[in-house]
Amino acid sequence: MTVSAGTSSFVEEWAKAQKVRGPDLKNGAIFYKNLEEELDANRAQQACAMFHTNNATVDFSSCDVVSLGVSGAVKQAFLEELKANPDFQLGASGTRPLNGNSTYLETVEREIAQFHGVESALFLGSGALANEAIFTALARPGDAIVYDELVHASIHNGMKNSLALCQKPFRHNDVNDFVETLMAVKESQPQIKNGQRSIVIAVESFYSMDGDASPLKELVQAAKEIFPGGNAQFVVDEAHSSGCFGPQGKGYVSMLGLENEIAVQNQNYGKAFCGSGATILSNATVRRMLINHAKPVLYSTSPPNLIVASTRAAYRLMRAGKTQAAQDKVQHLVKLFLEEITENPIWDKANDAGFLRIPLYEQDDWDALPFVSQICPVWTKPKHNLYLAIHLQLAGFQVYPISFPIVPKGTDRIRLVFHGHNTEEDVKNLAASICSWAKETMECEAYNRRNGSSGQMKLCSAALHAQNLAAKEAMNGST
Numbered sequence: 166m167t168v169s170a171g172t173s174s175f176v177e178e179w180a181k182a183q184k185v186r187g188p189d190l191k192n193g194a195i196f197y198k199n200l201e202e203e204l205d206a207n208r209a210q211q212a213c214a215m216f217h218t219n220n221a222t223v224d225f226s227s228c229d230v231v232s233l234g235v236s237g238a239v240k241q242a243f244l245e246e247l248k249a250n251p252d253f254q255l256g257a258s259g260t261r262p263l264n265g266n267s268t269y270l271e272t273v274e275r276e277i278a279q280f281h282g283v284e285s286a287l288f289l290g291s292g293a294l295a296n297e298a299i300f301t302a303l304a305r306p307g308d309a310i311v312y313d314e315l316v317h318a319s320i321h322n323g324m325k326n327s328l329a330l331c332q333k334p335f336r337h338n339d340v341n342d343f344v345e346t347l348m349a350v351k352e353s354q355p356q357i358k359n360g361q362r363s364i365v366i367a368v369e370s371f372y373s374m375d376g377d378a379s380p381l382k383e384l385v386q387a388a389k390e391i392f393p394g395g396n397a398q399f400v401v402d403e404a405h406s407s408g409c410f411g412p413q414g415k416g417y418v419s420m421l422g423l424e425n426e427i428a429v430q431n432q433n434y435g436k437a438f439c440g441s442g443a444t445i446l447s448n449a450t451v452r453r454m455l456i457n458h459a460k461p462v463l464y465s466t467s468p469p470n471l472i473v474a475s476t477r478a479a480y481r482l483m484r485a486g487k488t489q490a491a492q493d494k495v496q497h498l499v500k501l502f503l504e505e506i507t508e509n510p511i512w513d514k515a516n517d518a519g520f521l522r523i524p525l526y527e528q529d530d531w532d533a534l535p536f537v538s539q540i541c542p543v544w545t546k547p548k549h550n551l552y553l554a555i556h557l558q559l560a561g562f563q564v565y566p567i568s569f570p571i572v573p574k575g576t577d578r579i580r581l582v583f584h585g586h587n588t589e590e591d592v593k594n595l596a597a598s599i600c601s602w603a604k605e606t607m608e609c610e611a612y613n614r615r616n617g618s619s620g621q622m623k624l625c626s627a628a629l630h631a632q633n634l635a636a637k638e639a640m641n642g643s644t
Contacts, residue, residue, distance in 0.1 A: 174217045175558050175565065180634035182215035183208045211551060212568060222561040223591050225581045228436035230409045230539050231491035232585040233479055238487065239439050242478035250474065257467035262456065265467030273477050277444050280480060281415055281432070282424050285452040288476075289461060290468050292404050292433035292443040293319035297326070298459035299400055299429055299445060304329035304365045309350050309357060312367035313337055315375070317402060320367050326460070329365070337372075340383045347391050363396040364388075370406035370417035374572050374580065376525050376540030378417065385426050398428035408437030409492060409539055414483040420536075437488075440475035442468050491585025498583045498592050499537045505596035515603035519546050542567070542578040543599065549606065550577040556602040556627035562595055602627065 187202040207213040224235070233239040250269065259265035270288060278286040289295045300323025304310050309331035310324055324332055333350055336342040347364065356362040366388060368379045381401065388397040403416040411420035414437065418427050430446040445455060455462055482488060503526060506512060515521040522544040531537060545553055554566040557579070568577050581595070602625065609623045616623075624632065 176555050176631065176634065178215045178217035179555075180631065180637070182213045183211055183635060185209075211548075222563075223587070223595070224563045224584060225557075225587070225591075225595060226563045226565055227584070228405075228582060229439055229586075230437045230495060230582065230584050231414065231488040233408075233437065233482065233488065234439035235584075235586050238482055239475065239479050242482055243475045246474045246478045246481075250470075253470045253474075255471050256469045259466060260464065261462055261467040267467075267470060269470055270467070270473050273473050274444065276477070277432070277480065278446065280413075280484060281419065281430070281446050283430070283446045284448040286432075286444040286446050287452050287455055287462070288442060288444050288468050288473060290442055290465055290472075292402070292431055292435060293317075293322075294461040294465060295431045295433075295443040295445050296320045296402060297323040298455055298461040299431065300324050300365070300367070301326045301461075302455050302457075302459035303400075303429070303451065305362075306330075307354075307356050307362040309333065309354055309362075309364045310367060311335060311343075311346055311350060311364055313369065313372075313379070315372050316367050316369055317373070317404070320402065324367075337375075338377060338380055340380055340387060343384055344387050344391065347388065347397065351391065357396065360394045360396050363398060364392070366397060366399045367402075368399065369402040369404065370410075371404075371538050371540065373405055373540065374542065374567060374578075376538040376542055376580075378536075378538060381417065381423060382421055385423060399426070400429040400431070401427050402431045402433075404431065404433040404436060405538075405540065407432045407434070408479070408483060408488065409495070410536070413486065414488050414492065434472075434476050434479070438476060438479040440472060440479060442472045442476060444476075488585075494585045495539050495583050496537060498587055498589070499539065499541060500532060501589060502541065502581070502583070502592045502596055503531050503537075505593050506599060509596060509600040511600045511604045511607075515600070515607065518607060520549065520603045520607060521545065521599065539583050541581045541583065543581060544576060544578045547575055547577050550579050552606070552625060552627040552631065553599065553602050554579050555631050556625070557595070557598055559627065559630065560594075560598045562598065 185205050185208055187198060187205045190198040190201055204213055229235055253267065253269050257265040274286040274288055278284060289298060296317060296319040300320055304327045306328045308329040310327060310329050311333050312320065314334040315337045331350060331354055333346050335346040350364060351358050354362065357364060368381065368384065371378050385399065391397065401418055403418065406417035408414040410417050416430065416432060418424055418430055428447060429451060431443055432446060433443045434440040512521065523541065524544060525542065550566040550568060554564055557564040564579050564581065567580050572578065606625045609625050612623045
């Protein structure tokens with residue numbers, strides 16, 4: 166597939182965002198000048214973030230995994246929910262402990278708890294707030310927190326305000342290192358060793374930038390063997406599995422049958438549910454603790470009934486089995502993509518040269534896996550992910566580059582997200598477009614190696630397009 170000469174809001178806004186602005190403020194207020202100079206450091210690396218509208222035709226980026234948003238299904242169910250509840254107040258108008266509670270909110274929380282087979286659910290304004298609430302309130306003095314090194318930033322924010330001073334990471338998804346970390350904490354903390362205090366263990370179901378799943382069954386079994394008294398308890402952030410995995414979209418914990426083994430789940434509604442907010446699933450004791458000690462509960466306005474109604478509408482669709490076909494289709498499409506890209510004639514050469522990698526599936530026979538993630542990162546050589554993203558954007562695909570500091574240096578990538586509304590043709594075209602970029606880029610590099618002394622450097626069409634836009638915007642470092 167050849168990159169078209171079309172336009173992309175992402176590409177154009179990216180070029181505008183890289184324009185150096187500090188020197189323009191040499192006579193301005195030092196406060197703003199210092200801020201722009203800090204941003205200029207980002208611009209020098211072509212890494213100044215910006216907002217943009219989406220005019221790409223094929224979505225391989227959004228978190229509308231089971232297509233509740235694009236299909237209009239959740240919107241219609243939401244409007245029906247509003248019609249059925251004409252008298253509720255739209256906004257909360259206060260914090261939950263004061264006047265921000267409502268009968269409607271409590272009813273929906275009970276329905277959510279029943280759906281997930283837990284004792285209680287507590288609704289918060291976002292998944293990030295839910296994580297902060299959990300980790301500020303539940304680990305008490307003398308407790309410890311053990312966490313996967315790649316847990317979300319909001320978990321780290323919660324841990325910063327936790328009363329548990331002992332906080333230890335373990336290597337990402339490494340069961341052996343997890344065991345060693347638990348043993349080290351056990352031996353260094355007498356009250357935990359003798360069963361008087363607890364360990365709170367933080368993991369995610371699926372990790373957003375790598376797409377891999379937590380080995381949750383193995384982690385739970387290891388923790389039970391080391392702490393048979395039950396003073397090691399898990400918190401699972403289900404942000405990227407809520408609505409996408411398990412029966413009726415109940416999530417990863419439910420898919421694995423671990424509902425009775427997990428103390429706390431964070432079910433997020435900003436992604437597959439196409440809404441906002443989150444609920445903390447737990448027993449009644451944990452809920453009472455959060456109500457009394459979690460700052461996001463005590464000091465944030467209660468979620469408005471509009472958000473709660475949207476969530477209820479999505480749950481009704483899932484309970485009725487309306488999303489199962491999309492869940493199944495995503496599994497098929499991810500495997501189709503892996504088949505298409507790895508069987509492309511350019512793949513082996515591009516993979517060997519480091520232009521294209523999919524580390525998530527390098528160690529596995531992906532076709533035999535019981536499930537695959539909807540998230541599939543494709544790694545490139547450093548800084549080439551920007552040009553691959555531009556290539557795909559200009560070809561009509563909604564795909565974005567992911568670079569440091571979101572991911573570690575040297576692990577630049579694009580992140581693909583597959584959906585129920587993608588078609589087989591979309592997936593085949595995507596794989597072909599990625600490989601056409603790799604072929605063109607490798608040909609340019611080979612040409613430059615042969616003709617480097619002449620000073621005539623050849624750029625791939627996406628890089629040339631970016632360079633031309635950068636020059637138009639008088640971008641620093643555009644060559």
